[in-house]
Amino acid sequence: MEIKDLNYCNMNTNTIEISSDDSDDDHKNENRYLPKPDTSPMEEDSSSSSSEDSEDSVFPSTSQTTTVIKSSQESRSSKTRKTKSRSSENKKISAAERQALKKKMAVERKAAKDANKVYKPGECMKHMTIEMHPVLLESWYCADVAREAAASGVKVRASSAICDPSLVLWTRTVPPTLTNNDGMMELSAPRMPCERALYVQRLEDAAPLVAARSLADSARQARALAGCPLTLVLYGVKDYFKKSGRKTVNSSNKIISEKDFEEAITDVLVSAACDTVRADTPNELALTIVRFTKAVAETPYKKARRAVDERAEFYMRGDNKKCVAVDKDGNGLGRLWQQMLAVLPMASLESSRALCARYRSPLALFETLLAPGGVAAVADVGVTRAAAPGSKARRIGPEFARKLELLFTATDGSTLID
Structure with missing residues (x-):
């Protein structure tokens, strides 16, 4: 034990x-x-x-330590490779997203540009269509409508769906857009009706209505059928009231006088809110229809421009004396800068040319006037009196330089430049 x-x-x-x-x-x-x-x-x-x-x-051996270090390095390198691959994938995704966004913006800009062409003057006539009833289009006094419309770039279409053969309507070709119809997304119609119409009628056919004092009622009914403001076009007024030296059968068949006709036109204007246009030849009638087509085509553009003009306190488009045109490439900016200096008091064409030759832009003159001694430098600018060789030169002068400094550097808009 x-x-x-x-x-x-x-x-x-x-x-x-x-x-x-x-x-x-x-x-x-x-x-x-x-x-x-x-x-x-x-x-x-x-x-x-x-x-x-x-x-x-x-105490682990050296081989084990080396193996551990190698495994840790391999894990770190694999993590680094994964991080780089993820960052490269993110960069690829972001680059793809940027490219898709650029394409989307380009498509939107192109669509907006195409939409503006529909209403832009000079381009809007190509998107207009005159719709007439086949009976009216084939009548002898409308024989020049197709030719004049084609010359203006307008299309003419015969439509038997028009309820009254005397009506003339317009449609505008527009790019289709998505619209919400009671929760359902639909494409808009490719043709948009315009809010204007014409009612073409011969005076011989309208004379019984004038005699019965019912022309205003007929115009009111036609306006209700068109569903938009109406203009009454009367053809052959001059031939109807033309006086000949000898008596004929037609002269004895006149049932209205010129006085009755004027009273009927006034009644149509007041009672039916329809204006009246006269045409005496087929070409004049065709030109009238084309003129109305142009007015209808440019109406949206003019309304938008008027809405912008009404925001200002004065009518800027009316104050356009001595203007200089500048195109989209910048041609004309030098002449505009010279004109801006030439309209100032105590300025002349020679002094504005001298200043424009020394200072190419308003910014250059503004920076010079802000610098110390800038007024004196502007005052010493030489002005040639004439283009002839040997002519004496004068300076801009300190007075005009002082006014330029006050004009360019004043912070109060109510400062008077005397």
Whole structure:
């Protein structure tokens, strides 16, 4: 029993020595006097291997350390590659999105440009169509309508759907757009009706209505059928009231006089709110229809321009004396800058030319006037009196230079330049 106890103590002390390097001296002394147990070679190998394993677990070998470092580097490099690939994918996505946005903006600009062409003067006539009933279009007094309309770029279409053969309507070709119809998205119609109509009638056919004082009622009914403001076009007024030297059958068939005709026109204007236009030849009638077509085509553009003009306190388009045209390429800016200087008090054509030759833009003159001694520099600008060689030159002068400084640098808009 004593030997077993001693062996047990010896095993405990050995374990303490391996696991801890900082063992006390007392334990070493005790271990020195204890007898060593009998161990077999297998136990020694196992003990040595276990000790080596424990040492390896505490202090890893160089190969293991190198393997760990390599694996960590590989993981870092893989993470870096993944990050770069993700960033490149994000860049590709953002570039694709930018390209798609550019294409979308280009399509929108093109659509807006095409939509503006529909109403722009000079281009709007190409998108207009005159719609007439076949009976009216084939009548002899409308024989020149197709020719004059084609010369103006307007299309003429015979429409039997018009309820009254004497009506003349217009439609405008517009690009289709998406519209909301009770929650359903639909494309708009390619043709848009215009809010104007003509009612063409021969005076011989309208004479019974004038005699019965019912021309205004007829115009009111025609306006209700058209659903828009109406203009009454009477053809052959001059021939109807033409007086000949001899009596004929037609002269005795006149049932109205010129006075009755004027009273009927006034009644149509007041009661039916319809104006009246006269035409005496087929070409004059055709030109009248084309003239109305142009007016109807330019109406939206003129209304939009009028809405912009009404925002100002004065009519800017009426104050256009001595204007200089500038095109989209900038041609004419130099002449405009010279004209701006020429209209100032104490300025002349020669002085404005001299200033424009020295200062190419208003910004250059403004920066010179802000600099110290700028007024004196402007005052010393030489002005040639005439183009003849040997002519004496004069200066701009300090007075005009002072006025230019006040004009360009004043911060109060109510400052008087005397």
